[in-house]
Amino acid sequence: MAVKNILKMGEPSLLVKSKEVKAFGSPELLQLLQDMKDTMAQANGAGLAAPQIGVDLQVVIFGTDQINPRYPDAERVPKTVLINPKLEILGDPSDDLQMGWEGCLSVPGMRGLVPRHKHLRYSGFDEWGNEISRDVSGFHARVVQHECDHLWGILYPMRMTDMSQFGFVDVLFPELDPYAED
Ligand code: NI
16 A cells, blocks of 8 residues: 555646656556555545656546445446546537536545536557547546546646636535545
């Protein structure tokens, strides 16, 4: 177990574009992924990006085996390791935006209503260099956009279009309070 400190909004390194991974299957990459999994599990996160633990690489993990208590209404997203991701919006990008509530382990205790594309194709690699390509929609698509944004130096409040819909989770969703680990 290596639970790492999660960097919080205000940290300049969270606003930097991350570098591509060049070597797959390396001990360093596998250790990074173990640290990320341990850290995400400890925090009950729906996803985590390497820059959130101070590593400047295009690596994200997301998904759970069971319903996440922080997002009890969300559909299940398969556990995924995604490296050097590329996103392609499917459908008409101009009318494909959907609003949804998001939180982030780097913005603890807060939630915001964020517009995201409904349908997209993501591609990239797993830790062994095997190609991944999936067409997804809804919450799965939202999680991928949120996590990949971390790799481009973007935090979800920077995507918000209505800042009146940004607030503290215990005020917005008191019923979630017992689970509000972030
Ligand atoms: Ni996040």
